[in-house]
Amino acid sequence: MDTARVDVGLYAEVLQYYARQMQALDGGKLEVYADSFTADAVFGHTPGREPTRTRTAILSDLYELRKRLDADPQQRRHMFTMVDMEPQQDGKLRCTAYALVLTTRPGADPGMVRSCVVHDVLVREDGQLRNQERLIDYDGV
Amino acid sequence: MDTARVDVGLYAEVLQYYARQMQALDGGKLEVYADSFTADAVFGHTPGREPTRTRTAILSDLYELRKRLDADPQQRRHMFTMVDMEPQQDGKLRCTAYALVLTTRPGADPGMVRSCVVHDVLVREDGQLRNQERLIDYDGV
Amino acid sequence: MDTARVDVGLYAEVLQYYARQMQALDGGKLEVYADSFTADAVFGHTPGREPTRTRTAILSDLYELRKRLDADPQQRRHMFTMVDMEPQQDGKLRCTAYALVLTTRPGADPGMVRSCVVHDVLVREDGQLRNQERLIDYDGV
Numbered sequence: 001m002d003t004a005r006v007d008v009g010l011y012a013e014v015l016q017y018y019a020r021q022m023q024a025l026d027g028g029k030l031e032v033y034a035d036s037f038t039a040d041a042v043f044g045h046t047p048g049r050e051p052t053r054t055r056t057a058i059l060s061d062l063y064e065l066r067k068r069l070d071a072d073p074q075q076r077r078h079m080f081t082m083v084d085m086e087p088q089q090d091g092k093l094r095c096t097a098y099a100l101v102l103t104t105r106p107g108a109d110p111g112m113v114r115s116c117v118v119h120d121v122l123v124r125e126d127g128q129l130r131n132q133e134r135l136i137d138y139d140g141v
Numbered sequence: 142m143d144t145a146r147v148d149v150g151l152y153a154e155v156l157q158y159y160a161r162q163m164q165a166l167d168g169g170k171l172e173v174y175a176d177s178f179t180a181d182a183v184f185g186h187t188p189g190r191e192p193t194r195t196r197t198a199i200l201s202d203l204y205e206l207r208k209r210l211d212a213d214p215q216q217r218r219h220m221f222t223m224v225d226m227e228p229q230q231d232g233k234l235r236c237t238a239y240a241l242v243l244t245t246r247p248g249a250d251p252g253m254v255r256s257c258v259v260h261d262v263l264v265r266e267d268g269q270l271r272n273q274e275r276l277i278d279y280d281g282v
Numbered sequence: 283m284d285t286a287r288v289d290v291g292l293y294a295e296v297l298q299y300y301a302r303q304m305q306a307l308d309g310g311k312l313e314v315y316a317d318s319f320t321a322d323a324v325f326g327h328t329p330g331r332e333p334t335r336t337r338t339a340i341l342s343d344l345y346e347l348r349k350r351l352d353a354d355p356q357q358r359r360h361m362f363t364m365v366d367m368e369p370q371q372d373g374k375l376r377c378t379a380y381a382l383v384l385t386t387r388p389g390a391d392p393g394m395v396r397s398c399v400v401h402d403v404l405v406r407e408d409g410q411l412r413n414q415e416r417l418i419d420y421d422g423v
Contacts, residue, residue: 008149008153009147009149012147012149012152012153013144013147013149015152015156015224016144016147016152016224016225016226017142017144018223019223019224019225019237019238020142020144020225021142022223023223023225023237023239024142032142035142036142074281075256075280075281077239077241077256077280078223079222079223079239079241080222080223081222102241102253102256104255104256104280104281105281106281106282107281107282108281109252109253109254109255109281110241110253110255110256110280110281111253112253127143128142128143128144129144
């Protein structure tokens with residue numbers, strides 16, 4: 001389990017990237033979240049469904065999700081923990097993290113929606129990290 | 142979403158600061174927790190109530206909280222995740238993080254007390270980070 | 283609360299070490315998890331029971347745990363957060379972290395198994411971090 005050569009700067013950047021990316025999603029900034037994907041990104045977010053391809057289609061999925069959540073008001077939170085990062089030969093970054101999705105409905109205690117594992121491929125575009133791929137494995141499915 | 146210029150050393154220091162600060166609170170070291178605030182700190186911790194001002198008043202709030210929890214023994218844990226850090230022009234540090242508050246009563250499974258977003262302003266005093274401001278937004282309120 | 287002199291590289295390495303170590307355990311790679319302990323490691327994982335000594339005995343405990351979980355299929359996840367690191371004079375590393383253990387049974391929502399505090403002593407062997415000691419305090423016990 002070779003962790004000795006972790007690129008410290010990159011690791012901190014990835015943690016902060018995830019914080020901003022998921023705070024944008026949970027804060028309803030869907031365009032900001034979609035913009036964290038590359039134009040040709042692949043996002044597999046729902047079990048049993050083909051991954052969504054292109055940023056445009058991802059944004060369209062997000063608008064659909066918003067509609068569903070608007071009908072059942074709640075504050076969702078995506079907590080990423082246990083981030084493992086593996087830089088690839090081609091400069092891409094494979095990251096594997098746990099994601100716990102919480103929800104709080106008005107006046108209620110928080111509840112757990114799902115536990116999953118996020119498999120990401122991050123690339124750098126114009127100096128910024130972006131998701132070229134995000135494939136999510138749900139626990140219990 | 143510009144994360145490329147994150148100050149790596151500062152980011153790691155903030156993560157460790159939060160770990161120590163909240164382990165102190167959860168471990169009942171209320172004076173250590175209070176001391177992580179500046180003398181003139183502002184701490185808005187309860188919805189619908191004016192923020193508490195000054196470290197002395199914060200400590201007094203903490204003693205009140207202890208009295209309430211003593212009447213209903215439980216181990217609380219504050220888990221901060223998804224820390225986003227924004228250094229300001231004036232040297233202060235704005236940090237936004239998710240906080241999940243858990244509690245475990247004797248012999249029982251853990252439960253979730255609340256999910257919230259912590260908005261901090263950190264400053265450096267005598268080499269140490271301290272909270273000059275902490276404003277907490279509760280989910281579902 | 284002196285966090286100013288945190289060794290940034292080491293801190294990031296520890297976070298990544300925990301991510302890989304616990305992803306190995308949760309992924310059923312019991313030999314990989316056991317190998318993250320030193321040959322003479324001490325692992326106190328169960329309240330009221332003597333800590334297990336040696337990597338061989340730890341692996342044997344893990345096989346027993348697998349048998350118990352095989353009889354009640356579920357996906358467990360160990361989320362470490364709030365990692366505090368204290369380098370010791372002798373080069374060892376004391377780390378204290380929160381651990382939240384989640385479980386998801388097929389078709390069910392995730393549930394919380396327990397909240398605990400992990401007390402680790404990490405050492406470096408052949409360039410790699412390993413646990414020489416892990417003592418776990420369960421909340422509510």
